[in-house]
Amino acid sequence: MYSCDCDTTPISFAVPTSLRAYAPDEADAAAICPRCLRVEPVADTDTTDDVAFDRLSSSFPTGEAGVALALAIGLCASLATNRSALEDALEAVERAGADPLLALDRLLAEPSVEPAIDLERRRHQLEQLLYG
Template sequence: MSCSECGSPTIDFSLPERYRASLSTDAAVANCCTRCLTVEPVTDADTDASTPEFGRISDAVPTDQEQAIPLLLALELADSLATNRDAIESLLRDVERAGADPLLAIDRLARDPDLEPRVDLERRSHQIEQLLYYSNN
């Protein structure tokens, strides 16, 4: 499949039920663009999402699904931190609980010359750090 935003290739992955609300969908599969990092639900029943190759996106994306999926979903929501604050914080906490450092991954994604993220990751990384570690929650 191709990304609806930039036309680049995408990778499909199974979307656990607990994360479907992040994309406002009931779809069991989503895809992520290998260039702009846009994540979208997939409704094509013939999609094979059994073994997603997150490394096709970037070396900065964890290969473990428990780490990669919430990270990619958080980045999808990062264009509106104010609106999506709770969801982003929850998703990135899941990344941490799964054993990855979400801020390091975001920093590495921001510096990857092969990516052109839809969201300005350099600008958002500082705001996300504040959200995770300096919020009043």
Template sequence: MNCPSCDVPLVVFDVPVTYRDYIPEGAERAGLCPECLALAAAEDAAAESRFERITSSFPTDEDAAVPLAIAVGLLDSLALNRQALEELLTDVESAGVDPLLVLDRLHVQGGTNPEFDIERRRHQLTQLLD
């Protein structure tokens, strides 16, 4: 499945029931675009989630990778997604991953072209999580 915004193949993953409220249409599968970081519901079966396509520093453990992928996809609107981001990033941290460090590396690595400024969102998330 390709991104509806930029037509790049999505990183497709299964969404646990606890996170489906954060996915468009409450879908069982979602995809994150490694180019524009857009989140979309996905019809394709997630045979193998390849989160390293987003960045080599992205966690591969699905307990951290799935909530982090959803959170990254929700960064386009911090105001609308504040509560979801707090919950998702808390779960990422509980799984032993520093989500802010992953965002730093995503920003430095380049290769993405999101609709939002990653560095600015990272700063706003720091304030949100404090």
């Protein structure tokens, strides 16, 4: 069960086998809160085939790129611990055809998004991971 304290319904999604190493508890399903962006594992029965990532932002990637970006956001809670996994997850976003930094910038511009962690500060560190 998702335990976020925000008064909003989380966005649940299945985690493909190729991305499970980046999921919390290596779960086969996870959810992201559209307000605080907390990512937590959920029961696989909570997911649907039509993931509503547009509830985060109309420019949030869809499909595997969206799943990889959501998981990368979850990994941002601890850059030191998750550095390698985060780098791999961001590269998975790129391989799936999306620009992770641009998507993150657009997400942070959404007025309804209030990240639980300082993603604006982490964005610079993410850029260094990708291109540094």
